[in-house]
Amino acid sequence: MEKGEIFGVIGYSGAGKSTLIRCVNLLETPTSGTVEINGTDVTRLPEHELLAIRRKIGMIFQGFHLLKTATVYDNIAIPLRLMDVGQQEIDKRVGKYLSIVGLEDKHDAYPSQLSGGQKQRVAIARALAQEPELLLSDEATSALDPETTESILELLLTINQELGITILLITHEMNVIQKICDRVAVMEKGEVIEQGRTVDIFTNARHSTTKRFVNGTYHRELPPSLLRELRETGPVVRLSFVGESTGKPVLAAVSRKFDVSPNILAGGIIQLKQEKIGSLVVHLQGEGEETKKAIAFLEEQGVNVEEMERGHV
Amino acid sequence: MSDLQEFVQERLPIIGESVVQTFQMVSVSLLFSVLIGLPMGVLLILTRPGNAWENRFVYQLLNVVINVIRSIPFIILLFFILPFTKLVVGTTIGVKGAIVPLIVHSAPSIARLMESALLEVDSGVVEAYKSMGIRTRDIIWHVLLREARPSIVLGLTIAVISLVGATAMAGLVGAGGLGDLAYRFGHLRYEVDVMYVTVFILILLVQGLQTIGNRMAAKYKKD
Numbered sequence: 378m379e380k381g382e383i384f385g386v387i388g389y390s391g392a393g394k395s396t397l398i399r400c401v402n403l404l405e406t407p408t409s410g411t412v413e414i415n416g417t418d419v420t421r422l423p424e425h426e427l428l429a430i431r432r433k434i435g436m437i438f439q440g441f442h443l444l445k446t447a448t449v450y451d452n453i454a455i456p457l458r459l460m461d462v463g464q465q466e467i468d469k470r471v472g473k474y475l476s477i478v479g480l481e482d483k484h485d486a487y488p489s490q491l492s493g494g495q496k497q498r499v500a501i502a503r504a505l506a507q508e509p510e511l512l513l514s515d516e517a518t519s520a521l522d523p524e525t526t527e528s529i530l531e532l533l534l535t536i537n538q539e540l541g542i543t544i545l546l547i548t549h550e551m552n553v554i555q556k557i558c559d560r561v562a563v564m565e566k567g568e569v570i571e572q573g574r575t576v577d578i579f580t581n582a583r584h585s586t587t588k589r590f591v592n593g594t595y596h597r598e599l600p601p602s603l604l605r606e607l608r609e610t611g612p613v614v615r616l617s618f619v620g621e622s623t624g625k626p627v628l629a630a631v632s633r634k635f636d637v638s639p640n641i642l643a644g645g646i647i648q649l650k651q652e653k654i655g656s657l658v659v660h661l662q663g664e665g666e667e668t669k670k671a672i673a674f675l676e677e678q679g680v681n682v683e684e685m686e687r688g689h690v
Numbered sequence: 691m692s693d694l695q696e697f698v699q700e701r702l703p704i705i706g707e708s709v710v711q712t713f714q715m716v717s718v719s720l721l722f723s724v725l726i727g728l729p730m731g732v733l734l735i736l737t738r739p740g741n742a743w744e745n746r747f748v749y750q751l752l753n754v755v756i757n758v759i760r761s762i763p764f765i766i767l768l769f770f771i772l773p774f775t776k777l778v779v780g781t782t783i784g785v786k787g788a789i790v791p792l793i794v795h796s797a798p799s800i801a802r803l804m805e806s807a808l809l810e811v812d813s814g815v816v817e818a819y820k821s822m823g824i825r826t827r828d829i830i831w832h833v834l835l836r837e838a839r840p841s842i843v844l845g846l847t848i849a850v851i852s853l854v855g856a857t858a859m860a861g862l863v864g865a866g867g868l869g870d871l872a873y874r875f876g877h878l879r880y881e882v883d884v885m886y887v888t889v890f891i892l893i894l895l896v897q898g899l900q901t902i903g904n905r906m907a908a909k910y911k912k913d
Contacts, residue, residue: 402821404817404820404821427823428823428824428825429823430823431820431821431822431823432822432823434821435822436818436821436822438814438817438818440812440814442812442814442815442817442818443815444815444833444836444837445812445837445912445913446836446837446839446840446910446911446912447836447912455832456819456822456824459819459824459825459828459832460822460823460824487912487913488912488913489912489913500818504822507822513821
């Protein structure tokens with residue numbers, strides 16, 4: 378991981394991503410291998426140095442994990458007190474971070490009086506109040522509804538950009554990766570099967586699990602019978618446009634240059650953290666030779682082309 | 691009217707004395723039982739497989755000790771540990787002689803009650819504090835015991851009330867107390883009015899303790 382980025386790890390449950398993130402702050406000890414933070418191997422640290430390292434790493438969880446018997450203020454202040462932060466500094470930090478998460482007016486509320494999203498905000502404020510360099514997020518949005526998830530993701534993005542905190546998050550939801558991650562690793566059965574920049578993973582997924590995650594975000598499936606029928610008169614392809622190629626009228630050019638009539642079946646635009654990706658599913662009606670030339674032409678133009686063979690690719 | 695006056699004049703002093711004895715026995719043995727039982731409960735949690743001070747040997751040993759003591763009915767325990775009582779307080783009779791067996795009887799129960807109270811605490815919160823680099827002893831105090839307070843109070847209420855019950859048998863070693871009074875005067879001497887009064891006082895006492903316990907637990911509970 379690099380400093381300042383948001384790195385996402387995605388995988389189905391049981392893929393080992395939770396274990397991975399818990400190894401970073403040694404909530405779990407790896408049976409082999411090392412964990413390096415700023416160049417030091419943390420698996421071999423004596424107890425007091427481990428505590429010091431953990432204090433530089435904030436962590437938020439799916440289940441929030443707040444003290445039920447303490448107010449919002451105390452939930453943030455108690456850990457600071459236990460880290461020997463002075464009372465004045467504690468008050469300053471609680472005020473500062475509660476306002477960053479937008480809960481200035483909830484100092485004296487108890488967690489039971491808050492909604493799920495608000496509880497996660499308190500948990501985020503608690504993690505930020507220890508002024509960490511790295512924030513770990515263990516499925517932090519998985520227990521929240523879509524709208525709340527959106528607002529929490531926005532908050533994480535703000536934290537990353539304005540406070541410069543590096544974020545490592547794990548999730549099983551591709552839209553979390555899509556919205557805020559610079560880079561992503563896909564895990565399956567305890568192994569990282571693919572990793573790279575988010576935009577590359579979205580346009581150029583190689584592994585079938587990765588493709589399933591990516592396709593899930595387009596909400597697009599063709600009925601197998603329709604696909605079979607269409608393929609008799611020409612290939613069905615998925616075109617992804619990133620950056621420059623988004624602006625070019627390539628399909629119009631295809632129909633002019635070749636004896637092929639493109640028929641758009643579905644399409645959409647996905648907003649990643651940095652860039653937009655356009656995606657179209659197109660039926661290229663025409664003779665074999667002509668369609669092959671058309672596909673080669675599209676690739677020349679910087680469009681990512683992938684032939685669809687089953688109901689969904 | 692004169693009957694009542696007579697009863698009050700004759701029996702009030704001894705009833706009053708019994709109330710004091712019961713309070714002495716309950717309060718002193720509760721204090722020591724908590725001092726022994728609470729750390730035992732905490733230790734049971736921490737040495738449990740997968741927890742901070744995981745230690746199979748200590749965990750199993752504690753379990754066996756607690757189960758063995760809890761298998762012995764108090765009335766038998768009272769006589770069974772007479773030599774131990776003598777060793778600790780120098781006597782086996784009176785309030786002093788009753789307090790040692792009361793503690794031995796009550797501490798393991800309190801350990802179990804504390805264990806179950808602490809088990810209710812969301813292990814995720816403990817993990818969150820661990821991830822923040824908080825020392826284990828601080829987690830015990832500021833997370834485990836703090837979050838378990840409502841259940842701890844209710845557990846202690848159960849423990850106090852069963853102690854009140856156990857003190858009735860302490861009369862067998864001459865410790866006195868309300869239960870003993872009801873037995874000696876009400877049963878052996880056929881003075882049923884003394885029995886009624888003491889039973890009534892016991893009912894008030896238990897009701898009062900439970901009410902206080904419930905209120906305190908409710909005050910600590912915030913969800």
